[in-house]
Amino acid sequence: MNLLRKIFLILSITVLFFLSLDFIITFTNGYRGASKFYITSKYAGFIHKPDFSGKFGGFLDEYSSNINMGHMGERLSVINNCNYSKNIIFLGDSGTAGFEVNDNETFVSQINLNQCKYKGINFGVRGHNTHNILGNYKRIKEKINHDIVIYIIFPNDLIENIRFGLSKNLYKKFGNIFDEIYYPPKLSNPEKIYHSFRTFIADNLYVTTRLILCLETKGRICFLKKNKNTDSNKEIIKISQKEINKMNNLIHDLSKETNSIRKKLYVAGFPCLPNKPNEECKTIELENYLKKISNETNLFKVIPLSNHIYEEHKNGTLDIIKMGFRLDIHLSKFGHSAVSKFLIRFLERND
DSSP states (O other): OHHHHHHHHHHHHHHHHHHHHHHHHHHHHTBOOGGGGEEEETTTEEEEOTTOEEEEEOTTSSOEEEEEBOTTSOBOOOOOSSOOSEEEEEEESHHHHOTTSOGGGSHHHHHHHSOSSEEEEEEEOTTOOHHHHHHHHHHHTTTSOOSEEEEEEOTTHHHHTTSOOTTSHHHHHHOEEETTEEEOOOOOHHHHHHHHHHHHHHHHOHHHHHHHHHHHTTTTTTSOOOOSOOOSSSSOOOOOHHHHHHHHHHHHHHHHHHHHTTOEEEEEEOOOOTTSOGGGOOHHHHHHHHHHHHHHHOSOEEEOHHHHHHHHHHHTSSOGGGGSOSSOOSOOHHHHHHHHHHHHHHHHHHO
C-alpha cells in the first residue's frame, strides 16, 4: 500500500511540475489559443477580435508569429511613409490572414512596403468561406475607405460554400452565416463545459495542447516530417458543377455589393502548394472558369495568381516548395513575398 502511495505521489508531483512549467512557458512567450482570436458577428458569423494581440504557434510548431488586430478586426499591416492614392481591402480566409507569419511579413504588408500607390488592408479571417466573406464585406464596406476589393479564394471555400457547417466547433461556439442567414452560437451545456476546458488549456498550457493534438491526429503533427510528394498540381481535380454554381452566385452577390458603391472587385485563387492534397487544390481551374464569366459579365476581374505561381514553378523560376511549410498548407514568409511581388506587378499593369 505504501508503494502505491509513493507511486501516486511521484506521479502527482511530476504532473504538477509539468503543468506548472508548461504554464510558465505559455505565459512567458504569450502563446494564445486559436479561439481567443474570434468574436461573434451577426454580419459574418464570426470575425477576428478587434484590438487583440497574441502569439500564434510556438516552438513546437513550424512557425511562431506575432498577431495584432485593428479596431475593425483587421490584421494590422505595416505601411510605408508615403501618400497612397488607392486603398485595397483584401478578403479571404486563413490564406489571406496569414497567421503563420508576423504582421510585417504578410503579402499585404509586403505590398504596402514595396510601392507607394496601393495600401492594402487585411480583412482575411481564419475559417471564413465565401458566405462569411460576403457578410464581412457588408459589415465594413461603408466604414472603411477603399477603392478596390481583392478576394483570395482558398481551395476549401468551394466545398464549404455548399455544406452548411454549423456542426464545426468553431461555428458552434461563435455562430455562422449561410445564404445571408445568421445562425447564432449553438452549444449545449456539456459542450460549453468542454469548450471552456479546452480554451483554458489552449490559452494557458501550450505544450499540453500540442500533446492533445498529437493524440487527436494519431501522431501526424508530432513529428515535422517533410512531405515526400513535392510535385504540385500533378493532376488538377475537377470542380463539381454544384461548387461552381454556388461560387458563381456568391461572387455575383459580392460584385453587386462592390458595384453598388462603385468599387472594383478582383478575385484570385490561392496558390496550389505541394503540401496540399490534389483533390483539394482546385483554384487553377476555378480561375480559368471565373475568367470566362468575367469576360461575359464584366462584374469583376480575375487575377491569375494560382496560374502564375504554377507556371513559374513549371518553368523553374520559382521554388514552390519554399512557399509553404512541411505540414501546413499556408504561405511561409517566402511564399508571402512571392505573392506580393506578383500582385504588385499585376495591379501596376492592369489597374
